[in-house]
Amino acid sequence: MYKLIAIDMDGTLLNDRHEVPGEVKAALAEAKRQGVKIVLCSGRPIGGMRSYIDELILNEIGDYAIAYNGALVQNTHTKEAISEISLGHKDLVKLYNLSNELNTPMHFFDAENLYTPNADISEYTILESYLTKVPLHYRTVNEIPVHVSIPKIMYINDPANIDRIVQALPEDLSEQYTIVQSAPYFLEFVHPNVSKGNAVKMLTEELGIKKEEVMCIGDNENDLSMIQFAGCGVAMGNAIPEVKAAADFQTLTNNENGVAHAIEKLILEASKV
Template sequence: MYKLIALDIDGTLLNSEKKITSDVFNSIQEAKKNGAKVVLSTGRPLPGVTPLLKQLNLTDEGDYVICFNGAVVQEVKSEKVISNIEMTYDDFKTIYKIVKELDTKVHINTPTNVITPHDEPSKYTVLEAELNQIPIVYKSEDEIDDSITFCKIMIIDDPEKLEEILQVLPKEIYDNYTVVRSAPFFLEFLNKAANKGTALQALCKNIDIPIEKTIAVGDEENDQHMIKLAGLGVAMGNARDSIKDIASYITKTNNEHGVAHVIDKFILNK
């Protein structure tokens, strides 16, 4: 029996209306009742995922969450950090140099806010702040320094512009960072050691669950690492083709209760 299921949020747990369907809710409750760990694995910080954790009753002692695309793993109730893999000010300088050369925009995710060096924040920075219920803080380039906790750095722009940027990013950027696209307008840079897969490994080691006894479900490129590493890697029916290609199983779409289908089939054995 699988003992843990890691779930991406947008495009996976949530349907296209950004809601948890009753089928998905009920399956998660039954899985938890049967002793399985249900772990939300997201690019969001803890404040951005807390409302969903409360809605799903995943706030008890022994409930865990993976935040910032794997940079942080926490116990929900105590907020105790199990794993924390940060970036540095030097990383920001490297990425910001590229941002200026390519005439795009950037922001920094910290545990409590999103920092922008732009006088006029990108509409995608505003979206990030609204999604995660965190404030936007303006800091000029000169005000950004190593006193900041850099959880991740994001280039944000229109999807077409990000496609162009992906084609011209220097090879050393891919060599030195985990680079993932979590949405068509979000290009994320993390510490090379940080991704949803290494976070899942760290959590499993901490709570003594073999990685072979885990399921990971997702739809986007930032889910690829945990889908590859889990005992059962699952792509949503609405996932990118590149994610379907690496998955062991393809479930129904997020509008067809795809997460409930996985839980019912592989955890509840219905």
Template structure:
């Protein structure tokens, strides 16, 4: 059965090492859209970090959708109408913050509009995230954010510091939250009912599509959930070796326009 929905990760997948969409990837996505295929960006980024790409790829029109915050938010791109919005409670935020301090790791939490950190010495990866996703940073104490709706929290630090913190995470946290490592310096913490897999499944059901009509393309651990729920999981050549184990197909690397190769070989061919 032909593929009618493709969920595509951004970093390490859609974009090359220069964080650009190659002409080959651009054209493949346009050809897929012209063939009636839904191409849906599925990313850990918040919505402001995706808007320029949606515009560049013409994925901001009626009938287009986007998955952000690793599945915490699913919305129509043209109207902003939300299909899924999963947020952390204030109690969740406080517990995540307390544990970050205990483990000695930098942290921040993100709403639809900004990045909030209680780290007086703001971590450099918080600054990196702000630049990457075009969102402002706000220094606020935990008491000052009781009214905020955080879609996700992040532990962000040098890889060796972050890995040491991850090794000490209590099982109770894994039972309570969705926890995914998206880069060597990012650990993302979301509501238990939020992940890319749940988001893709919900969207496919809304569009009356079967599992066999869905494809996902990704490269990292935070893509696992969506790769596991689609009929055609595709992993980039530059992808995590553990994630490659669950792939039906391995496409070319992000620097070789692997998304374009996958679309042309397994969707449009």
């Protein structure tokens, strides 16, 4: 029996209208009623997850969420950080200078806000602020306090340019950061110890839940580590090939209630036997 389900949001939990379909809500509510912990696990900042956490009533005693691709694990009832691993000002300067060399816009988060050092603000930065409902500010790197705590830094660009940037990254950069693509136009940098898989592992150990009792559902590169960690990794029908190859089960797409289909097949039907 699975005791915890970690679920990605964009492209997984949410349909393309950024809504949680009714069928998905019902499946999550029934799984929770049966004692399964539902943990939203997203690249989004925690503020950009909050409305969905509240909508799904995942803010009760013993509820948790994972934000910033694993940089923050939070008790959603008390708002206490169970784990918080961030980058610093030196990382910001390094990745900003590299973004200039690669001719790509960037943005980054602190605990409450989204910032861009680019005076010509990218449409993808505006999209990020809109989707996550996090306030956006223009700040030069020199205006950012040296003691800043940065959960995540992102390069943003057209998909073809993101592919070019990935190819042009210095080889040793992957030793200094966890680098993942969460969307065709987002390339994300977090602390090297941070990943969704590591965050799910830490939380399950904290809760005394075994690996084989964990299900993880996702669609993109930043979900791969938790798909590989899980006792049952579930790939969405719209997942990238690498996620499908690593998964134990493939469900329907995010526009076909894929999360509900997986929960029905792997948890709710099994509980009736």
